[in-house]
Amino acid sequence: MTTPNREQIIERATELYFNANPQVTNNPEVSELIESGFFWSAQAELMSNTTKTIREQSKTFDLSIYDFSFDCDLMQKSNLLISGSNHSGKTRLASMIASILRTFNWQIVVLDNSGAWIESSDLDFYQSLQQGFSVCEFDKQSIILDTSDLTLEQQKKIAETLSLQLWNRKQSEWVCLFIEEAELFCKNLRGSTSQNLFRLFSVGRNRKIRVSAITTDLALLDPSFIRLCSQRFHGRLNPEQNAKTKFKSYYGQTWLDVAQKLATGSFVYLHDTDVQLINAQLFTPKTKPMNLSMQFERPQKTSFWSRLLERPQRPKRLGA
Numbered sequence: 001m002t003t004p005n006r007e008q009i010i011e012r013a014t015e016l017y018f019n020a021n022p023q024v025t026n027n028p029e030v031s032e033l034i035e036s037g038f039f040w041s042a043q044a045e046l047m048s049n050t051t052k053t054i055r056e057q058s059k060t061f062d063l064s065i066y067d068f069s070f071d072c073d074l075m076q077k078s079n080l081l082i083s084g085s086n087h088s089g090k091t092r093l094a095s096m097i098a099s100i101l102r103t104f105n106w107q108i109v110v111l112d113n114s115g116a117w118i119e120s121s122d123l124d125f126y127q128s129l130q131q132g133f134s135v136c137e138f139d140k141q142s143i144i145l146d147t148s149d150l151t152l153e154q155q156k157k158i159a160e161t162l163s164l165q166l167w168n169r170k171q172s173e174w175v176c177l178f179i180e181e182a183e184l185f186c187k188n189l190r191g192s193t194s195q196n197l198f199r200l201f202s203v204g205r206n207r208k209i210r211v212s213a214i215t216t217d218l219a220l221l222d223p224s225f226i227r228l229c230s231q232r233f234h235g236r237l238n239p240e241q242n243a244k245t246k247f248k249s250y251y252g253q254t255w256l257d258v259a260q261k262l263a264t265g266s267f268v269y270l271h272d273t274d275v276q277l278i279n280a281q282l283f284t285p286k287t288k289p290m291n292l293s294m295q296f297e298r299p300q301k302t303s304f305w306s307r308l309l310e311r312p313q314r315p316k317r318l319g320a
Contacts, residue, residue, distance in 0.1 A: 004046035013042035034273060035227040037250035043275070044252025068280040070097055071231060071271060072104050076174060079201055079228050080212040081221075084235020089265040089282055093233055094178055094214050095121040096283035098142075101176055108142035110178040111162065113155055115148035117180070122285035125292035129158065140173075144289055152184060156193045159185050163196040171208040182213035183220035194222070201228045219246040226250075232270040233280075236262040251275060 004012075013033045018024065020038075033039040080097070084090040091114065098108045099122050110117050118126050126144035145162070147155045159179070166175060177200065179185060185193050200211050213229070215221055219242040226232075237243055237259040248256045251268070258277060259268050269278045 004043070008046060009039060009043045012046060013038040016042055039273060040250055040255075040270075040275060041248075041252045044254045064277065065266070066269075066276050066278045068096075068278050069269075069271075070100060072101065074230055074272065075101065075176070075210055077205065078230035079204075079210055080176075081226060081229035081232040082212065082214045082235075083216065083218050083232070084262075084267070085216060085238045087264060088235030088262070089267075089280065090214055090233070090235050091116050091180070092120055092265075092283045093235075093267065093280050094212060095285065096280065097212070098123060098176070098178060099283070099285070101174075102142055105173050107140055107173055107175045108178065109162070109166070109175065110144040110180070111147060111155075111159055112144050112178075112180045113147045113150070113184070114180050115146055117144045118146060118289060120283065120285065121289060122287045123289045126289040127292050141292070143292060156185065160193040160196050163193075163200055166209055167196070167199065167204075167207065174208045174210065176210045176212055178212045178214065180214050182215045182225075183217065186213060186215075186221050186225045188222050198224065201225055217243045217246075218250070219243050230270075230272050233267040233278075234259055234270075235267050236260070236264070 010030060010033065014027065016038045017028050017033060017036070028036075028038075030039070033042075082090045082094050095117065098110070102108055102123070108123055110121070110123070112118075117123075121144060123142040123144055125141050126146055128146040128149065130149050145158065147158055150158070162177070166177065179197075185197055188194060197211065200209050204210060213221070213225060217238050217240070218226065218234075219240075234247070237247055237256070239260075244256060244260070247259060251259075251270075255268055255275060262268070265282050266277065266279050269276055
């Protein structure tokens with residue numbers, strides 16, 4: 001019994017593609033099979049058939065667990081997605097990856113509405129943003145912008161402004177924007193915030209910008225965002241049916257069964273077209289970020305960020 005090769009996977013993925021799209025007549029490109037998830041579904045199905053035969057022969061099944069690995073070179077070419085239920089270890093994993101990228105001279109900017117990064121990260125600085133709070137300027141520092149005390153509307157303003165700021169700034173080094181609870185901003189592409197972030201996702205590479213999205217559930221993200229992430233870490237899966245259906249559509253039944261039983265710190269890791277099970281030790285920072293506001297605060301100066309939060313909404317015109 002041999003492991004299915006790439007040609008076999010592509011052949012089966014094409015069959016699955018046509019089954020799902022009977023109106024299509026042209027053969028899909030391999031990249032389209034990968035982006036739509038049919039490649040991994042076919043791979044999982046063929047591997048499942050192989051595993052079933054092995055089980056029938058030996059009545060045992062050993063799923064290998066690999067040590068944590070991360071491809072910094074691939075990070076320059078694509079984006080990163082981390083998903084998992086609460087207490088699956090996804091924020092600790094994201095903090096570890098941010099620390100690794102920083103050693104390669106990346107600037108890290110974190111939009112954190114959970115308040116967890118201040119304790120889990122070893123980045124340089126943090127700021128806790130509040131209504132009317134004066135936000136300090138930052139240039140090359142790696143920083144956590146803690147938005148946990150802001151309303152969702154205020155958080156979206158910060159996300160929109162920050163994405164525009166990063167887009168318009170000339171980057172000498174690579175920058176990675178980490179977004180906690182990414183489903184709040186990447187649910188669909190209709191809002192202006194989502195469109196600004198999607199621009200960073202899709203063509204941010206041209207300006208040395210990459211995005212790392214952290215979410216509790218794949219089903220809550222627009223598929224266009226998911227397809228732009230060539231590295232993905234999936235922790236323990238949420239029990240909701242939508243979450244299971246979405247995960248199965250990308251990776252198949254075998255990996256779905258695995259993802260539902262993962263321990264904290266274990267992840268299904270997608271690296272380009274390869275899927276494996278990895279164990280990432282929970283990251284414990286040796287240093288904690290300093291409060292940037294306490295270090296550089298200028299009380300008499302009103303910043304653009306505070307004006308943004310305090311700016312009243314324009315009344316809608318009658319008949320608009």
